[in-house]
Amino acid sequence: DADVTQTPRNRITKTGKRIMLECSQTKGHDRMYWYRQDPGLGLRLIYYSFDVKDINKGEISDGYSVSRQAQAKFSLSLESAIPNQTALYFCATSGQRESDEQFFGPGTRLTVL
Amino acid sequence: GQNIDQPTEMTATEGAIVQINCTYQTSGFNGLFWYQQHAGEAPTFLSYNVLDGLEEKGRFSSFLSRSKGYSYLLLKELQMKDSASYLCAALDSNYQLIWGAGTKLIIKP
Secondary structure (H helix, E strand, C coil): CCCEEEECCEEEECCCCCEEEEEEECCCCCEEEEEEECCCCCCEEEEEEEECCEEEECCCCCCEEEEEEECCEEEEEECCCCHHHCEEEEEEEECCCCCCCEEECCCEEEEEC | CCEEECCCEEEEECCCCEEEEEEEECCCCCCEEEEEECCCCCCEEEEEECCCEEEEECCEEEEEECCCCEEEEEECCCCHHHCEEEEEEEECCCCCEEECCCEEEEEEC
16 A cells, blocks of 8 residues: 555636645654645645654645644645646655655646636 | 756767756755656666765766765766656755756667
């Protein structure tokens, strides 16, 4: 079984709809991240969480919110989706050390019409 | 501002050697990562450098020069499966990862 899973894998929705992307990990890590990836751009950090009670905004948090339901679960919500939120979204997790690698989920391809 | 620069695309021949360069400008520096990402898949970790010098790991090596704000990833004995994007990412003074846009490597037979 995969260490980091994301659901759904693909989603097409309409402008104005509320969308939730879910992430679960079995690595036992405290740190979890949400990124988006757009063609020609690097991964951009949306939100990150260093433990269940810790939530931090990343570089591009506007229009997004998150919930850390448990150590293993970190959800990303788009309250009112807009077309420029069409992107590939990745969840990741890492250990406590800054030098620890990040383990990525398979990604969710979101299209907002 | 913070910035990571790497070439958009490179082409190399199967069996050859290729060097992918990365220059970074960050507020502080706490290390540099390289990840591999096949099309449509998640990035996977290749290397981490925090001290100057070359780190070798099988066919892949990564080099860092902190004074020059420069790193490279060296891939030897290229195989077709090495066709992928290679992402450079630097840890800034707040231990946030700043990602480059990636270098798409095309391997030709």
